[in-house]
Amino acid sequence: MTLRRKVVSPSLLAIFIQFLYILMLIIYFGLGTVNLYSISVLSLFNTILVLTLASKAQGKFFSMYNIFIFLLSLFHFGQYWLFIFGVKVDTTIAYDIINIYSETLLITTGKFIIIAINIINLLSLFQFGKQGKVKHPKDEENVGRKNVDNNYALKRISFFLFIFLIPPVLYYDLNKIIIGLTTGYSGVFTMGGNILPTLESYFIIPALCLIYAFRNTSKWKAPFYFMLIRSLILMLLTGSRLSMMTDIILLIFIKENYISKSNRKDIIKTVFSIALLIILLPFVGYIRGSRDMSIIDFMINQNPIVLFISEFGSTVVSAILAFSYVNANGLYFGKTFLGSLTVLVPGSNVLFSGLKQEITIETILNPISPVGAALGGSFFAEFYLNWGWWSLIFMALTGFIIAKFSNFTLSDFKIDNEGLIKCLLIYIFFGIMIYVRGNFLDVVLSFKRAIYFFMLYQTIRIIFFKSKKKSNEEVSIE
Numbered sequence: 001m002t003l004r005r006k007v008v009s010p011s012l013l014a015i016f017i018q019f020l021y022i023l024m025l026i027i028y029f030g031l032g033t034v035n036l037y038s039i040s041v042l043s044l045f046n047t048i049l050v051l052t053l054a055s056k057a058q059g060k061f062f063s064m065y066n067i068f069i070f071l072l073s074l075f076h077f078g079q080y081w082l083f084i085f086g087v088k089v090d091t092t093i094a095y096d097i098i099n100i101y102s103e104t105l106l107i108t109t110g111k112f113i114i115i116a117i118n119i120i121n122l123l124s125l126f127q128f129g130k131q132g133k134v135k136h137p138k139d140e141e142n143v144g145r146k147n148v149d150n151n152y153a154l155k156r157i158s159f160f161l162f163i164f165l166i167p168p169v170l171y172y173d174l175n176k177i178i179i180g181l182t183t184g185y186s187g188v189f190t191m192g193g194n195i196l197p198t199l200e201s202y203f204i205i206p207a208l209c210l211i212y213a214f215r216n217t218s219k220w221k222a223p224f225y226f227m228l229i230r231s232l233i234l235m236l237l238t239g240s241r242l243s244m245m246t247d248i249i250l251l252i253f254i255k256e257n258y259i260s261k262s263n264r265k266d267i268i269k270t271v272f273s274i275a276l277l278i279i280l281l282p283f284v285g286y287i288r289g290s291r292d293m294s295i296i297d298f299m300i301n302q303n304p305i306v307l308f309i310s311e312f313g314s315t316v317v318s319a320i321l322a323f324s325y326v327n328a329n330g331l332y333f334g335k336t337f338l339g340s341l342t343v344l345v346p347g348s349n350v351l352f353s354g355l356k357q358e359i360t361i362e363t364i365l366n367p368i369s370p371v372g373a374a375l376g377g378s379f380f381a382e383f384y385l386n387w388g389w390w391s392l393i394f395m396a397l398t399g400f401i402i403a404k405f406s407n408f409t410l411s412d413f414k415i416d417n418e419g420l421i422k423c424l425l426i427y428i429f430f431g432i433m434i435y436v437r438g439n440f441l442d443v444v445l446s447f448k449r450a451i452y453f454f455m456l457y458q459t460i461r462i463i464f465f466k467s468k469k470k471s472n473e474e475v476s477i478e
Contacts, residue, residue, distance in 0.1 A: 011057040015125045018053055022118050029111055036103045039110040040080040046114050047073040050121045057128035062256050064406035064429050065124060065399075067249060069117065071436045072379060076113050078313015080106075087306055093282060094311040100370065101320050109320045112389070113380050119392050120399030127403040151213055154419050157460050158209035162223060169203045172196040173234060180238040201445075204247055204430065205453050208254055208423045215258045227251055232280070241281055246433045248277070250426055257410060282307035315437040318378035321365040322385045328368075332386045335359070340441040344448055360439050361385065377439040402432060420457065424450040 028034070050069055055061045079089055079097050089096040098106065175196075207223045214220040228251055235244040252273065282304050339359035342348050361377035364385065369375055383391035405425050431446025 010059070011125060011128050014053040014057040014128075015122070018050075018118065018122045018125055021049065022115075022122060025115060025118065029115075034107055034111070036083070036098075036106055039107050039114075040077075040084045043073070043077040043080050043110060043114060044084060046117065047077065050117055053125065054121060054128070057125050058406070058410070060410060062253065063410055064253070064426075064432075065403050066406075067253070068402055068406075068429075068432060068436070069121070071433060072113075072117060074309075075312050075315035075437050076319060076378070076380060077110075077316065078309040079316065080110065081313065082306065082309055089310045089314075090303075090307050093307050094314045095317060097314055097317050097320070101317075105320055105323060109316060109323055112323075112384065113316070113319065116380060116383075116392055116395050119396045123396040123400045124403035127400055127407060150417050151419055153461050153465050154209055154213040156465075157457055158206040158213060160460075161456075162203075162206040162210055165199055165203050165206065168196055168199050172200055173230070173238075176234065176238045176240070202449055202453060204250065205423065205427050205449070208250065208426055209420065211251070211254050212258055212419050212423050220255075220259060224251060224255060235280060235284055241284055242434065242437070245277065245281065246430050249433065250430060254423075254426060282311060312437075315376060315378050317369070318361055318365060318375055318381035318437075319384065321368060321375070322361075322378070322381040325365060325368055326385060326388060331388055332364075334386050336361070336364075336382055336386060337440050340439065340444045343441065343444050356441065360441065376437045377435075377442075379436050382440055405429065420454070424454060427453075 047070070050073075051061075051066055054063075054066055054069060058065070079094075082089060083098050089098065204227065207227045210223040211220045228248060231244040231247045231251075234240050282302075336359045339355055342355060361381050362375045365381070366375050380395075383395050387394060405428070409422050409425055428443070428446045428450050431443040434442040434446075
């Protein structure tokens with residue numbers, strides 16, 4: 001008689017390890033033997049462990065959720081990691097957080113973020129465990145036929161919107177480049193205007209839709225490389241790094257998950273692209289400080305990796321200041337979140353003018369910063385500012401929702417308008433990535449734009465597309 005070995009699913013095993021690890025963290029932190037060096041080492045180990053568990057549960061490494069966790073760790077623990085190896089922060093591009101704030105405050109903040117990331121991951125692993133248990137609709141075959149028609153419409157409408165937006169967006173890009181080259185990068189961030197910046201903020205959506213719709217042909221390459229080259233040019237000539245970097249991540253995400261299967265050649269390309277970004281991002285930040293230097297001189301005389309981690313790892317300053325603010329002034333009790341939701345109201349710029357300045361983390365914390373202004377937001381800072389340690393519950397729920405989004409974008413769901421919905425979720429992820437060192441307001445704005453784009457898309461479809469069956473019809477732009 002042959003006995004069958006019952007194989008434990010990767011998600012259940014990951015949940016068990018994660019739960020055990022959280023208990024060990026609680027015991028370790030409770031012993032009171034933590035110092036700055038040990039919390040720094042733990043933050044690096046923690047990042048590797050959490051990403052490994054999440055990847056095993058998902059069966060994939062390059063997912064929305066993993067990108068989110070990695071960015072959270074890099075932006076909040078970067079300078080802790082430099083401290084492990086005795087590498088000094090380059091103060092020409094970032095504040096040296098380790099030497100500005102007390103060890104007690106750095107340890108307390110580090111503990112909070114480590115526990116938060118693990119609580120987020122624990123709840124998210126339960127969501128990943130649901131993969132493969134999706135209930136498809138009873139009329140799945142009919143929905144499948146509809147999606148052929150939907151893909152036809154997606155090609156036509158996204159192509160029209162993409163072409164329509166190119167002239168005003170390129171005009172706005174040209175203005176930014178001219179200002180960046182003549183008055184410096186600071187001039188770009190003080191540019192006025194209302195319509196052109198709004199149109200630009202929507203530009204990535206039809207591009208993503210086009211790439212997805214043409215994923216089975218070679219025509220996805222035109223919008224993909226157009227947007228990629230545009231992002232790199234703007235990053236270099238205007239100093240716009242975070243939004244351009246986020247656009248690039250979205251483009252690579254949609255290509256890697258919907259178009260090409262990863263092989264050795266693709267892995268080499270991805271590694272090369274990451275290395276290029278690590279060089280370009282600090283280079284832009286470095287010369288943005290009115291330094292005249294070629295990229296070759298920069299690579300010879302500077303350490304791009306140290307500069308990269310020094311600057312992007314300084315986001316933790318906002319979380320540190322959030323602890324100081326709450327100790328002195330108390331909690332916000334959700335006011336920044338409720339204030340952010342007001343932008344969903346039509347005409348909110350007029351009805352709630354000035355509110356935006358009152359609910360952003362940098363506005364709240366700048367007055368108590370010992371290094372002056374120039375602070376950004378922070379995912380952890382906003383949650384702690386509103387609910388203190390109770391925010392662990394709200395962050396876990398937020399992570400669960402992000403994991404659900406991530407699941408959907410990686411699964412072959414048979415639902416109506418599958419392609420459009422996936423692309424809009426990927427765009428909402430743009431706001432989630434910005435939120436790592438931004439504000440909840442960034443997520444709400446992305447959600448609002450996604451709703452408006454969906455409404456515009458459906459209106460165009462209703463007016464110009466009849467309910468014809470075009471299951472095997474080739475469109476003229478293919």
